[in-house]
Amino acid sequence: MSRIAALTPATARGAAHEMLADLVGRHGQVGSMVSTMAHSPAVLGGYLQLSKAMKRAKLSRRVSEVVSIAIQTRQGCQLCQDAHIAAARTLGVTDAEIAAAREGTSPDPAVAAMIATGLAIYSNPTTITDAQVEELHAFGYSDREIVDVVGIVALNVLTGAFNLVAGLEPAPPSAPPP
CATH class of the missing domain: 1.20.1290.10 (AhpD-like)
Known part of the structure; x- marks a missing residue:
C-alpha cells in the first residue's frame, strides 16, 4: 500500500507541476514512482538527470x-x-x-x-x-x-x-x- 500519494499535473504545484506537465506532455503518462517523486522536485530532477546520464553509460x-x-x-x-x-x-x-x-x-x-x-x-x-x-x-x-x-x-x-x-x-x- 502506497504511503505517499502520487501527484498529477493537476495536483502538483510549482516546479513539481512544471516537471510533471512536461513529462506527461512528452510521454503521455508517468509511472507511480515518478509521480510520487514529484513531491520533491529536487529528488525528481536528480532522478531524471541521473537516469538520463546513465543511458549514455558505456557498460552494456x-x-x-x-x-x-x-x-x-x-x-x-x-x-x-x-x-x-x-x-x-x-x-x-x-x-x-x-x-x-x-x-x-x-x-x-x-x-x-x-x-x-x-x-x-x-x-x-x-x-x-x-x-x-x-x-x-x-x-x-x-x-x-x-x-x-x-x-x-x-x-x-x-x-x-x-x-x-x-x-x-x-x-x-x-x-x-x-
Missing part, C-alpha cells in the same frame, strides 16, 4: 540490468526488481542468468566480477581492492565501465529506497479475460 545494458537485479534483490524493492528482470529479458538475458544475478553472480566470469563489484559498492565500498579493479581490467572492462557501475548502483539505491519508503509495490497480476 545486459550487464547493467543483471547488476541492477543483484542490487534490488539485496535492497528488497520488488517493483525495481520486476522492472529490471523485464528489461533484462528484452535484452535476451536467460532465466538462468536472472536466477544467478539474484544470487549475486553470473555463469560468465566477467559478468560475475562486475556483479560482485556492484554489490560491494552497494554494501561496503571500502572493500573494493586494487586486485578487484585489476580483475575487471583483465576481463576487458574499461575505466569508464568501472566508473559506470558506480552510477548504476547509485541509481538503484535511489529508486529502490524511494519505492520502499513511499510504499510503492508492483501492481497485482491481472486476471485473464474469461
Whole structure:
C-alpha cells in the first residue's frame, strides 16, 4: 500500500507541476514512482538527470540490468526488481542468468566480477581492492565501465529506497479475460 500519494499535473504545484506537465506532455503518462517523486522536485530532477546520464553509460545494458537485479534483490524493492528482470529479458538475458544475478553472480566470469563489484559498492565500498579493479581490467572492462557501475548502483539505491519508503509495490497480476 502506497504511503505517499502520487501527484498529477493537476495536483502538483510549482516546479513539481512544471516537471510533471512536461513529462506527461512528452510521454503521455508517468509511472507511480515518478509521480510520487514529484513531491520533491529536487529528488525528481536528480532522478531524471541521473537516469538520463546513465543511458549514455558505456557498460552494456545486459550487464547493467543483471547488476541492477543483484542490487534490488539485496535492497528488497520488488517493483525495481520486476522492472529490471523485464528489461533484462528484452535484452535476451536467460532465466538462468536472472536466477544467478539474484544470487549475486553470473555463469560468465566477467559478468560475475562486475556483479560482485556492484554489490560491494552497494554494501561496503571500502572493500573494493586494487586486485578487484585489476580483475575487471583483465576481463576487458574499461575505466569508464568501472566508473559506470558506480552510477548504476547509485541509481538503484535511489529508486529502490524511494519505492520502499513511499510504499510503492508492483501492481497485482491481472486476471485473464474469461
